[in-house]
Amino acid sequence: MRVVRNLLATPEGMIGFVLIAVLALVALFAPALSPGDPLRIAGRALTAPFTDPAFPLGTDRLGRDVLAGIVHGARTSLLLGLAAACAAPALRLCVGLAAGVSGGGGAPGRVGAGRALPTLPPFLLALAFDSVAGPSVPVVVLAIALGAWADPARLTRAQVLSVRERDYVASARVIGMHPAEIALREILPNVLPPVLALSAIIVAAAILTEAALSFLGLGDPNVVTWGSMIAEGRNVLRSSPFLSVFPGIALVVTVIAVYLLSEGLGKALSDREGAA
Amino acid sequence: MTMLCAVRQLSVTYRGQATPALAGIDLDIHAGERLAIIGESGSGKSTFARALAGLLRGGASVAGNLHWAAGDPPRAGRDIGFVFQDPSASLTPVLTIGEQVAEGARRHLGLSRKAGQAWALAMLERVRVPEPAKVLRGFPHQLSGGQRQRVAIAAALAARPGLLIADEPTSALDMVAPAEIVALLGDLVRNAGMTLVFVTPDIALASGFADRVAIFRDGRLVETGATGAVLAAPAAAYTAALIASHRDLATPPLIREAGR
Amino acid sequence: MTLLDARNLGKRYASGGRDVGALDGVSLTLCAGETLGLAGASGSGKSTLARVLTRLVPADGGTVRFDGEDWLGLSGSELRRRRAKMQMVFPDVLGAFNPRATVAPVIEDPLRIHGILPKAGRGREVAALLDRVGLPASYAARSIRDVSGGQRQRIAIARAIASRPALVVLDEAVSALDVSLREKILELLVALQAERGIAYLFVSHDLAVLAAVSHRIAIMDAGRIVETGPAAGVIGNPQSAAARALVRAVPRLVIEQEDRNAV
Numbered sequence: 001m002r003v004v005r006n007l008l009a010t011p012e013g014m015i016g017f018v019l020i021a022v023l024a025l026v027a028l029f030a031p032a033l034s035p036g037d038p039l040r041i042a043g044r045a046l047t048a049p050f051t052d053p054a055f056p057l058g059t060d061r062l063g064r065d066v067l068a069g070i071v072h073g074a075r076t077s078l079l080l081g082l083a084a085a086c087a088a089p090a091l092r093l094c095v096g097l098a099a100g101v102s103g104g105g106g107a108p109g110r111v112g113a114g115r116a117l118p119t120l121p122p123f124l125l126a127l128a129f130d131s132v133a134g135p136s137v138p139v140v141v142l143a144i145a146l147g148a149w150a151d152p153a154r155l156t157r158a159q160v161l162s163v164r165e166r167d168y169v170a171s172a173r174v175i176g177m178h179p180a181e182i183a184l185r186e187i188l189p190n191v192l193p194p195v196l197a198l199s200a201i202i203v204a205a206a207i208l209t210e211a212a213l214s215f216l217g218l219g220d221p222n223v224v225t226w227g228s229m230i231a232e233g234r235n236v237l238r239s240s241p242f243l244s245v246f247p248g249i250a251l252v253v254t255v256i257a258v259y260l261l262s263e264g265l266g267k268a269l270s271d272r273e274g275a276a
Numbered sequence: 277m278t279m280l281c282a283v284r285q286l287s288v289t290y291r292g293q294a295t296p297a298l299a300g301i302d303l304d305i306h307a308g309e310r311l312a313i314i315g316e317s318g319s320g321k322s323t324f325a326r327a328l329a330g331l332l333r334g335g336a337s338v339a340g341n342l343h344w345a346a347g348d349p350p351r352a353g354r355d356i357g358f359v360f361q362d363p364s365a366s367l368t369p370v371l372t373i374g375e376q377v378a379e380g381a382r383r384h385l386g387l388s389r390k391a392g393q394a395w396a397l398a399m400l401e402r403v404r405v406p407e408p409a410k411v412l413r414g415f416p417h418q419l420s421g422g423q424r425q426r427v428a429i430a431a432a433l434a435a436r437p438g439l440l441i442a443d444e445p446t447s448a449l450d451m452v453a454p455a456e457i458v459a460l461l462g463d464l465v466r467n468a469g470m471t472l473v474f475v476t477p478d479i480a481l482a483s484g485f486a487d488r489v490a491i492f493r494d495g496r497l498v499e500t501g502a503t504g505a506v507l508a509a510p511a512a513a514y515t516a517a518l519i520a521s522h523r524d525l526a527t528p529p530l531i532r533e534a535g536r
Numbered sequence: 537m538t539l540l541d542a543r544n545l546g547k548r549y550a551s552g553g554r555d556v557g558a559l560d561g562v563s564l565t566l567c568a569g570e571t572l573g574l575a576g577a578s579g580s581g582k583s584t585l586a587r588v589l590t591r592l593v594p595a596d597g598g599t600v601r602f603d604g605e606d607w608l609g610l611s612g613s614e615l616r617r618r619r620a621k622m623q624m625v626f627p628d629v630l631g632a633f634n635p636r637a638t639v640a641p642v643i644e645d646p647l648r649i650h651g652i653l654p655k656a657g658r659g660r661e662v663a664a665l666l667d668r669v670g671l672p673a674s675y676a677a678r679s680i681r682d683v684s685g686g687q688r689q690r691i692a693i694a695r696a697i698a699s700r701p702a703l704v705v706l707d708e709a710v711s712a713l714d715v716s717l718r719e720k721i722l723e724l725l726v727a728l729q730a731e732r733g734i735a736y737l738f739v740s741h742d743l744a745v746l747a748a749v750s751h752r753i754a755i756m757d758a759g760r761i762v763e764t765g766p767a768a769g770v771i772g773n774p775q776s777a778a779a780r781a782l783v784r785a786v787p788r789l790v791i792e793q794e795d796r797n798a799v
Contacts, residue, residue: 166631170592171692175646175699176619189636316714317685421578455785477714480787507791521716523744524788525771530726530748531571 006268013264019257027075038068038224049242060232060243070250073226077207077254080141084206085199087145123209130213136220140213144206155198159191193266200262204255211251226251277306280439280471281328282343288323291335297323299495300340305473307345307438310465312482312503313475314518315492321475322361324492325443328473329358350439354384357432359442363424366431367416373400373427374412380434399430403460421448425457433464440465441473446481458485480522483507491515538601539702539735540566540589545598547584547759559584560759562598568702569729571736573750573767575743575782580756582739586707589737590624591615603702620650620699625692627708632692633680639666639691640676646699665694669724686717690724697728705737710745722748743782747771755779 126143214227233243378392400408446454757778
């Protein structure tokens with residue numbers, strides 16, 4: 001596809017894509033790369049990194065393998081990010097499209113809800129939801145998606161309203177195109193680029209939010225995540241900083257990769273529109 | 277005729293473009309004349325205007341020379357005034373008209389704030405904006421397109437430049453305004469002894485006021501000369517085609533019978 | 537035969553400030569196969585009238601009879617079906633075409649939507665339409681972005697005539713084009729009218745363009761029609777101030793030096 005080619009042509013797109021691909025592969029093959037339960041006690045506690053070939057990144061206070069934690073944590077983080085990124089745009093595209101296509105007076109309820117929600121920072125929203133419903137991966141995903149949908153919904157609506165005024169949409173109406181077809185063929189593809197770019201940021205934010213939730217002990221205790229690893233390492237930060245630093249680095253790299261990919265995607269998609 | 281600027285072999289290529297926007301332009305600009313640069317889209321006429329004014333986008337590669345009679349290249353705003361096609365582009369929405377018109381004068385003539393406002397008022401009167409005192413305190417969005425363009429002209433002339441370059445100043449406006457804007461420019465220029473370089477795709481519009489015309493096509497200068505001479509007896513086939521394709525109210529209609 | 541009969545159309549704009557583009561009791565008629573030129577300065581309401589007639593913008597009052605029916609009373613799928621008979625060509629500006637479109641669907645859409653031909657025959661019709669507007673059939677595969685301004689307007693015209701309309705509304709359809717291209721497009725429009733009996737409502741601020749193609753001309757000013765009549769009559773002997781201003785505004789080729797210095 002031309003978009004993918006354009007994406008890989010930009011340096012950001014290339015680096016972001018490669019990094020994400022590596023992360024995805026790590027996440028996918030986590031059980032193969034690091035067999036067994038990452039939360040099991042594997043060796044001596046607090047082994048320093050780069051000393052024992054069996055535990056290249058060391059072990060934590062309970063003797064759990066840090067590398068195993070990173071590898072399996074990648075799974076959770078990426079899964080979560082993806083899930084949130086899919087749930088959020090699905091929510092907001094529907095709401096935004098409906099609100100925009102029906103026009104200003106069409107959906108006051110939905111848009112009103114959109115206006116009310118973002119008064120709470122997405123993280124706090126996730127926090128509240130999580131506290132009420134109890135920590136588990138699906139709850140966390142839903143909480144993040146709920147917190148993340150409102151802003152993009154407004155962006156989508158604004159984009160739709162702007163595109164709706166263009167002459168080519170008027171032209172579609174004049175030739176008698178059905179409103180649903182207009183929404184899908186004329187409006188949606190031209191609304192997507194900024195919304196997609198925002199998606200990537202949602203993914204990054206989701207990963208960070210999940211890490212924060214886990215850090216606070218509100219994540220799912222049955223899975224290992226980078227956030228929970230950082231929380232674990234907090235207690236021995238002075239003596240064994242590597243326990244928090246490695247998952248921290250993993251987080252940073254992931255988020256940067258996602259941002260780079262979104263930058264590249266934004267460039268690739270806008271190149272398609274070109275200078276008219 | 278004293279020379280204001282001798283353009284020699286001017287070539288401009290924008291970054292990323294294969295074909296040059298301008299190729300080897302040789303043109304004399306005489307002091308005090310009204311010169312019309314005429315061409316269709318893609319002819320390079322806007323590029324020429326911007327090259328003269330030093331307003332080319334970064335990354336454009338320029339070859340050739342502009343030999344200015346004064347020696348040094350003219351300073352933007354002081355020696356050259358520029359009127360853009362879109363009046364909204366040259367006026368900022370957040371400052372009052374008075375502040376914007378006075379800006380050039382204050383910066384280059386060192387006027388105080390009060391003197392600048394008085395100057396701006398005088399300029400607005402000269403460009404025949406209705407209710408100049410009220411407009412002075414108002415904002416661009418409160419004016420119509422034609423009025424905004426007059427204000428833009430006032431701002432361009434504020435520092436009394438010797439050369440005024442207008443890049444299709446009437447293309448973005450509806451038809452009723454252009455003749456007046458053109459007449460205004462012609463008057464101002466003649467009264468102040470300024471030189472006017474006017475870019476337009478409309479040969480008839482140019483014929484109404486220009487002393488000389490220069491016909492551009494695909495980045496090249498096709499023909500130049502006194503307006504009457506060029507229009508009466510065009511040397512180039514392209515010029516003849518441009519003249520022939522002009523349609524005014526006297527041109528016979530395309531439909532067979534008018535009225536039923 | 538009266539094709540379009542609009543009576544007392546009104547349109548107010550809710551946003552405060554100047555009542556620009558509003559309509560105030562506008563009435564006009566159009567016969568089959570004729571061209572009515574609608575002239576006016578910006579803000580006179582001519583574009584609003586075009587959009588009210590094509591049902592892009594709702595009218596606040598008035599009636600329109602089109603092709604024997606109450607045009608404003610139609611809605612939903614009824615309206616969409618009838619739209620085949622009234623088409624529009626938009627000004628050739630940045631937003632006139634979907635930037636992601638290719639030429640073929642732009643012309644094929646009306647054929648498909650109105651079931652004019654089965655799928656098999658549509659490709660041939662698209663090629664025939666392209667040919668009729670003076671473009672090679674190979675253009676069907678091109679992206680809209682790879683087509684020049686004048687060619688885009690030809691495609692717009694092909695799209696407008698595809699559904700075999702009785703009336704095409706042209707809104708400043710040639711204003712953004714170079715003068716030489718303009719002439720060719722106007723010639724195409726006149727030829728199509730002679731061939732297919734299409735009526736045109738031609739909206740423009742440029743009286744010279746209207747003089748070239750109109751049988752009758754209506755002058756708009758401040759939301760009203762202030763003058764109507766045969767084209768030659770309105771241009772040769774303008775009665776209203778608005779008409780006189782529009783006539784004065786058309787640049788004339790000035791060859792003699794004396795006439796020039798008088799400016």
